[in-house]
Amino acid sequence: MQTTSPAVSKTDALTSEVMQSFAHATDPRLAQVMGLLAKHLHAFVVESKLTKEEWLRGLTFLTASAAITSEERNEFSLFSDIMGISSMVDVVSQPEGGTPSSVLGPFHNHDSRLRANGSDLTEGQAGDRVWFHGRVVDADGQPIQNAQIDFWQNADNGLYPAQDPDQDPHNLRCKIACEANGSFNLLTIRPHPYTVPTDGPVGALLAASQRNIWRPAHYHVIVSASGYVGLVTELFPEGSAYLTEDTVFGVRPGLVVDFKPCHDAAVAQRFGIATPFLEMSFEFCLAKQG
Numbered sequence: 001m002q003t004t005s006p007a008v009s010k011t012d013a014l015t016s017e018v019m020q021s022f023a024h025a026t027d028p029r030l031a032q033v034m035g036l037l038a039k040h041l042h043a044f045v046v047e048s049k050l051t052k053e054e055w056l057r058g059l060t061f062l063t064a065s066a067a068i069t070s071e072e073r074n075e076f077s078l079f080s081d082i083m084g085i086s087s088m089v090d091v092v093s094q095p096e097g098g099t100p101s102s103v104l105g106p107f108h109n110h111d112s113r114l115r116a117n118g119s120d121l122t123e124g125q126a127g128d129r130v131w132f133h134g135r136v137v138d139a140d141g142q143p144i145q146n147a148q149i150d151f152w153q154n155a156d157n158g159l160y161p162a163q164d165p166d167q168d169p170h171n172l173r174c175k176i177a178c179e180a181n182g183s184f185n186l187l188t189i190r191p192h193p194y195t196v197p198t199d200g201p202v203g204a205l206l207a208a209s210q211r212n213i214w215r216p217a218h219y220h221v222i223v224s225a226s227g228y229v230g231l232v233t234e235l236f237p238e239g240s241a242y243l244t245e246d247t248v249f250g251v252r253p254g255l256v257v258d259f260k261p262c263h264d265a266a267v268a269q270r271f272g273i274a275t276p277f278l279e280m281s282f283e284f285c286l287a288k289q290g
């Protein structure tokens with residue numbers, strides 16, 4: 001005769017009871033998501049044999065995360081990033097056939113200015129000059145008309161404007177309306193690796209876990225076009241440090257790009273720079289809205 005362990009049946013019964021408690025939510029999706037969250041959190045407690053002390057420590061971590069969270073700083077978002085949850089949401093929500101998405105990060109600004117295609121964002125600041133150009137196309141490789149690029153990155157000192165009072169708040173970020181053939185280009189500088197904030201509970205967790213705190217150098221890009229699924233992604237220069245150990249797990253195949261020396265005299269003259277400069281080319285592919 002088959003017997004059931006009383007301990008197992010007790011945990012199963014509790015899990016079922018909690019899942020059932022969400023079953024009548026007015027939004028069926030809320031019922032589904034909360035039921036599954038309860039199911040998997042319970043399984044985690046059971047499998048890890050979580051002690052009361054460890055559970056209290058977890059609550060203390062969440063309380064400390066809330067205390068340090070502000071308009072400019074979200075420790076829960078950072079926790080999601082370093083646990084790979086943000087990246088897992090990217091991966092499971094990725095439409096078929098488009099350029100891979102990657103994490104948004106904490107430094108995006110909605111108020112970036114629309115600048116002319118071909119703009120020079122460098123404005124005399126330090127940094128290796130990079131001519132970034134490319135196209136926005138659909139799944140068939142056809143150019144998308146009326147696409148827009150929203151671009152931002154850190155400066156030569158590794159800091160974003162929000163971290164550096166010496167930078168103009170609009171430094172090294174802009175929106176560009178692409179040409180009818182999907183093309184865009186701009187002059188910018190090489191981005192640099194940087195660390196995630198380490199002065200909060202997430203930093204303490206990373207230290208206790210002996211984990212890397214660095215992100216590889218990257219450009220942030222949001223690509224949008226009417227009728228297509230918007231793309232939030234990052235481009236990583238080939239050879240950057242930390243490419244294989246990004247602490248927020250944002251590096252995906254297809255998003256690591258070559259920076260090549262370029263000797264194009266016409267481009268150099270247009271931007272008033274010396275040759276060779278660096279060139280980076282990328283084709284963003286957007287999936288059609290369903």
Ligand SMILES: [Fe+2]
Binds near residue numbers: 218220
């Ligand atoms: Fe970033």
